[in-house]
Amino acid sequence: MKGERRNYITSDEYFMTIAKLAGMRSKENYQIGTCIVDSENRILSIGCGEVPDAYNESDPEFPRETAGIGFEDTVDETDRGRSENTVGDIRLYTSAFPSRKLANEIIQSGIRTVIYDEESSDSLSAIVSDRLLRSAGISCRRYRRTGKMIAFAV
Numbered sequence: 001m002k003g004e005r006r007n008y009i010t011s012d013e014y015f016m017t018i019a020k021l022a023g024m025r026s027k028e029n030y031q032i033g034t035c036i037v038d039s040e041n042r043i044l045s046i047g048c049g050e051v052p053d054a055y056n057e058s059d060p061e062f063p064r065e066t067a068g069i070g071f072e073d074t075v076d077e078t079d080r081g082r083s084e085n086t087v088g089d090i091r092l093y094t095s096a097f098p099s100r101k102l103a104n105e106i107i108q109s110g111i112r113t114v115i116y117d118e119e120s121s122d123s124l125s126a127i128v129s130d131r132l133l134r135s136a137g138i139s140c141r142r143y144r145r146t147g148k149m150i151a152f153a154v
Contacts, residue, residue: 009148011041015093016117016143017150022048023095032096036111039088089113093143103129107136117143 009017015035023033026048036045089112092098097116098106106114114133133140 009150010146012093012115012143013146013148013150015041015043015091016095016115018043018046019093020095020117022046024048030096032094034095035093037091037093039091044090091115097126097140098129098133100125100128100132103132106133106138112138114138114140115143116140117145 015037019033019035021033022035023031026032028049030049033048034046035043037043090110091113092106092111093115095117097118098114130140
């Protein structure tokens with residue numbers, strides 16, 4: 001045996017990559033994705049902020065509060081998908097800091113840790129979300145980029 005590989009990716013890199021790939025699936029401009037895992041690094045749910053196909057965003061009557069509905073669905077799926085086999089603290093990896101609306105969903109879901117990659121451009125919303133999450137005992141930490149490049153053809 002030649003020894004242990006050195007260029008492997010960490011769990012944080014893996015799950016953040018999955019969250020970002022999920023975001024790439026979105027047709028929305030903001031392309032934000034999520035990956036929810038348990039303490040044994042089992043993926044419970046993956047999702048992206050996407051408006052349901054039934055809505056036409058170019059319609060002036062488009063209900064703006066539906067934007068990002070995919071995130072809430074991802075968190076809801078975590079609740080439904082959780083079983084007696086789900087172990088320990090639940091972590092949410094997300095490519096952007098959660099909105100106020102998503103923060104409320106996170107609090108109700110049992111997620112204990114949020115790992116995010118980018119701050120929200122709406123700083124007031126980020127401050128409110130951060131306070132909501134921390135007051136509920138949910139820890140938030142910014143993902144530390146390692147600079148590794150992950151590339152493959154699909």
